[in-house]
Amino acid sequence: MLFLLLPILLIFFMMRSQSKKQKEIEANIKLGDRVGTRGGAIGKIVKMGDRIVELEIAPGVVVAFRKEAIDGLDVDPKKVEADKKEAEKKEADKKEADKKEADKKEADKKDEKAKDEKAKDEKAKDEKAKDAKAAKA
Numbered sequence: 001m002l003f004l005l006l007p008i009l010l011i012f013f014m015m016r017s018q019s020k021k022q023k024e025i026e027a028n029i030k031l032g033d034r035v036g037t038r039g040g041a042i043g044k045i046v047k048m049g050d051r052i053v054e055l056e057i058a059p060g061v062v063v064a065f066r067k068e069a070i071d072g073l074d075v076d077p078k079k080v081e082a083d084k085k086e087a088e089k090k091e092a093d094k095k096e097a098d099k100k101e102a103d104k105k106e107a108d109k110k111d112e113k114a115k116d117e118k119a120k121d122e123k124a125k126d127e128k129a130k131d132a133k134a135a136k137a
Contacts, residue, residue: 026067029053036074037065 029035029045035055036042043055046062054064 022068025070025072029070029073034074034076036071037069038071039069041065042074 029048031045031048033045034042035045035053037055041055041057041063043057043063045053046056047054051067052064053067053070054062056062
């Protein structure tokens, strides 16, 4: 009995997750989006109805598809590559800025340490001068 029930439950959960994904895709598409269909057609959404989406697959060529046939947004590989390069550049800039900030903090610490040493030296000189005056008097 369990052997029959397990595959049925597995199929049910797979269909349910696929249905959720399709509803999410349908909810997120809007006019002007470039989308791909399950059949392989790629086009821009020019009109949307409750169940039908019209795609312009070539200039002046508009084809109607059911919303269920939309497989998702079509991603332009050139745009993806450009976005990836931009993200890498931003990360490199951030690392450089962080390094500069760390170097500045380190330099400030060195300056502060040098000032403290200078103040100690001056204090020691003043004490020696006081001791020398006290010894002469």
